[in-house]
Amino acid sequence: MTAPSLTAFEPRKTPVQARSTITVGAIFEATIQVLLSHGADRLTTTRVADRAGVSVGTLYQYFPNKQALLFSVFEEHLEKVSARVEATCLHAHRKPLAEMIQQMVEAFVDAKMERSDVSVALYRVAADVGGPAVVKRTIQRSRKAIEAMLNTVPDVELSPDRYSIDVMLAAISGVMRSALESGGSPATVRKLKEHLVLLCQSYMAAALTKRN
C-alpha cells in the first residue's frame, strides 16, 4: 500500500498480564533479530514467532497483521530517540544557543548510534509500514521540545521559526541516515557529530536572526 492508514496498526489487545508483556517483549526483540539476521524481505511472521519462542498463532493474538508488528517496532524505536531528545532539551533550557544546539544534536546522534544496527534495519521496513507518517508524528514532539528550549535562549528577543526547526531535524536525520547506511567507524561518528553541531548552530543562528 502506498499510504496505509495509521489506525490499522493498533495493537490488537493491550497486554495486561505479566505473561503477555513478556511475550510482546520477546516478539519485539525477535523481530529485530530476524531483521538483522535475515533482512527485511525475508522477515516472516513464522520466523519471528520461532525466534521469540512462541507460535505464529500467539503472535497474531497481539498483532493483527505483519505490518502492525513492524509498525510497533518502528514506532518504539523512534519513541526512544525522541524521548532522549526531549529530555536533553529540557536540561538545556536557558543555556546559550550554541550549547543548546550542541547538546540536542549530540543526544540525537548518541541515541541513534546506540543501536545503529537496528536503525539501519528499520530504514528498510519504514517504507512498507507507513514510515513517513510515524516519523512526522514523532518529529512533532521533538520540534515542540526544541521550540520550547529555544524560547529560553538568554539575552535575545526572538520567536523561533517552526519551519526552521523542521528543516534542521530533517537535515540531521538525513545526515545520520547517510552515515549509518555507510556504516561509519567510531572516529567517523565523532567527526560527524562536530559537523552536525556546526551545521545546526550556523543554520539556527542565521535563521533566528533573520526572523527576528
Next chain:
Amino acid sequence: MTAPSLTAFEPRKTPVQARSTITVGAIFEATIQVLLSHGADRLTTTRVADRAGVSVGTLYQYFPNKQALLFSVFEEHLEKVSARVEATCLHAHRKPLAEMIQQMVEAFVDAKMERSDVSVALYRVAADVGGPAVVKRTIQRSRKAIEAMLNTVPDVELSPDRYSIDVMLAAISGVMRSALESGGSPATVRKLKEHLVLLCQSYMAAALTKRN
C-alpha cells in the same frame, strides 16, 4: 538480501536492434507508471510487462530479475539529478560563494521536484535495490563537481573540506526527502528552497572558514 551486490543488477542484453531500444524504453516508463499507480509492493513484473505492452518474457530478456529492473530505474533517476547539479556547478565557477550555493541548491531542488512523484515512489524501492550503494556512487560525482566549483571562489584562499560537502549533500537530501514525503505545495517548496539555501550557505561559510 540485506545488501545485494551491485553486479547482480547488470542488464541482461544490450539492445542492438531498433525494436529492442523501444521495448526497453517502454518497460522503463511502465515501471514508473505502475510504481505510481499501484505502489511499490504491488509492482509485479507481470503488471509492468502488461503496462509496457510486452510479455513478461520480453521483460526478462533485458533484466535478469525484478531487482535489476528497479535498480535501473532508480539509477537513471539519480543520474538525472546528478547531471543537473554538475552542469549547474560548472556554470557557477568563479561566482561568489553565496551565489554558488544558491544555484547548486536550487538546481538540486528543481531536479527533484520535476518528477517529485517518481522521487517519492523510488524512495520506497530504494532499500530493496541496493539504494545506498547507488546513492553513494552518484553522490561521489556531485561532490567532485561541488568541490571543483568551491575551489574557484574568488578572493579567498581555502581548500574545501570533502567531508563537509558530503554532510551538506546528505542534509539537502534529507530535507528534500522529508518534504517530498509530506507532499508539499508549490508555496512550501519555495520556502523550502530559501531555507535550504540558508542552511547550506551558513554551513559552508562556517565550515570553510574554520578550515582555512
Next chain:
Amino acid sequence: MTAPSLTAFEPRKTPVQARSTITVGAIFEATIQVLLSHGADRLTTTRVADRAGVSVGTLYQYFPNKQALLFSVFEEHLEKVSARVEATCLHAHRKPLAEMIQQMVEAFVDAKMERSDVSVALYRVAADVGGPAVVKRTIQRSRKAIEAMLNTVPDVELSPDRYSIDVMLAAISGVMRSALESGGSPATVRKLKEHLVLLCQSYMAAALTKRN
C-alpha cells in the same frame, strides 16, 4: 544440477501430530499415482498436492522442494527392495551356494516386479534426484547381507570378493531394468528369473573359486 547433494533433500518437518502422518502418506501415494498417470515430466507439485487432496502449501511443509519429494519416494522404493533381499539372505545362511544365489535373485526380482510400474516410473526420475548416490547407499546394505551369507557357504574355505558382489548386483539391476522397460509378460519374467539365477550362479562360482 548434475550432482545434487543428498543433504538438500532432507524432509523439512517431521510429522508429530497424527494428521501430519496421514498427510505425508497421502502425498507419497499421490506422487506415485501422478508419476504413473502423467509421466515424470508432467509431474508438478500442484498436481501431486491436488491428487493427495491437500494444498501445495501443505506439500511444501514436508518437503523443501520437488526434488526432495521425489527423492523420498525413490529412496523408500529402494529401501523396500533392499529389505527383502536382506531378509532372504538371512534365511539362506548355510545353504548350498546355488540355492543361496537362487533365493537371493528371486527375492530381488519378486520385489521389483511387485510394483513394476513404480519401478519403471522411478527410473525416469532417478537421474534428477541424485539417483546414483541413493542407489549406491542402498546397495551397500545389500552387499553386506550377501557377503555375510556367502561366508556361510558349507564345505568351502573362501572369502568372497566384495567387488564381485557389486558387479553381480549391478548386473542384476541392469537386466531387471532392461526387462522392466521392455514391459515383459509374466512368462518372460519366469524365464528372466531362470537366466538371472544362472548368470549369478555361474559368475559367483567362477569368481569365488578364482579367489580361493
Next chain:
Amino acid sequence: MTAPSLTAFEPRKTPVQARSTITVGAIFEATIQVLLSHGADRLTTTRVADRAGVSVGTLYQYFPNKQALLFSVFEEHLEKVSARVEATCLHAHRKPLAEMIQQMVEAFVDAKMERSDVSVALYRVAADVGGPAVVKRTIQRSRKAIEAMLNTVPDVELSPDRYSIDVMLAAISGVMRSALESGGSPATVRKLKEHLVLLCQSYMAAALTKRN
C-alpha cells in the same frame, strides 16, 4: 511424455551442403558440452545454439524440437558403441569362445570409456528422449552380430540362445552404468573389465551348454 513415438524425432532436413554438415556437427558437440557443463535440466536450446555459435532459429532448422536433438545425440552415441562391438565380433569369428567373449566385452567397455563423460551425461537425458526404445533398437544389431559370432565357435555343435545374449548385454550395460556413475579410476576399469569378462564367459558357457 512417457513413451514418445520414435518417428517424431526424425531430423527435419538432411544436410546436403557442406556448411549444413558442419553446423549440425557443431550443434552436436555443443549439446554435449552444455550437457557436461550445465547438466541435463539446464540444457536449453538457446544455450546449445550459443555454444555452437549459431542462432536458435538455425538450430530449429535442423531439429524439429529439443527432444529430436537429444535423441540424435543419444542415438549417435549408441551407434558408435554398437559399431565397435559389431566390428570386433566380425574379427573374432572362429576363435575360441572365451576369447570371443573377452574381445567383445573389452570392445564394449573401451568404447564406453572413450567418452565416459558423455555416457554419464546421456544417462540423464535418455529417459526424456525415448531412451529405452533406442537402446532396444541398437541392442538388436549387437545381438545379431554376437549371435553370428557365436555360431562360429569351433568344435561345438550348438545354436546360441537369443535370450541369453540379451541378458548378457543388459548385464554388461548395467555394470558399466553403475561403474560410470560411480566415476571409476583407470585401475578400477581394468578390474571391471576382468570381472565382466569372467561374468560373461561363465554365463555363456553355462547358457550354451544348457541349451545344446
Next chain:
DNA sequence: CATGAATGAGGTTTCATTCAT
C-alpha cells in the same frame, strides 16, 4: 537461409493468515 526478439503458458515456491484441537 540465418537471426534473435518476442511470446506466454506453466512451473516452483513463499508466506500471511486462519482455525480446529
Next chain:
DNA sequence: TATGAATGAAACCTCATTCAT
C-alpha cells in the same frame, strides 16, 4: 490461550518455439 497444520492466492521466472526482418 496457545498451538501449528493447513491454506491458496499470487509472485517470480524459464524456456521451447515462432516469425518478421
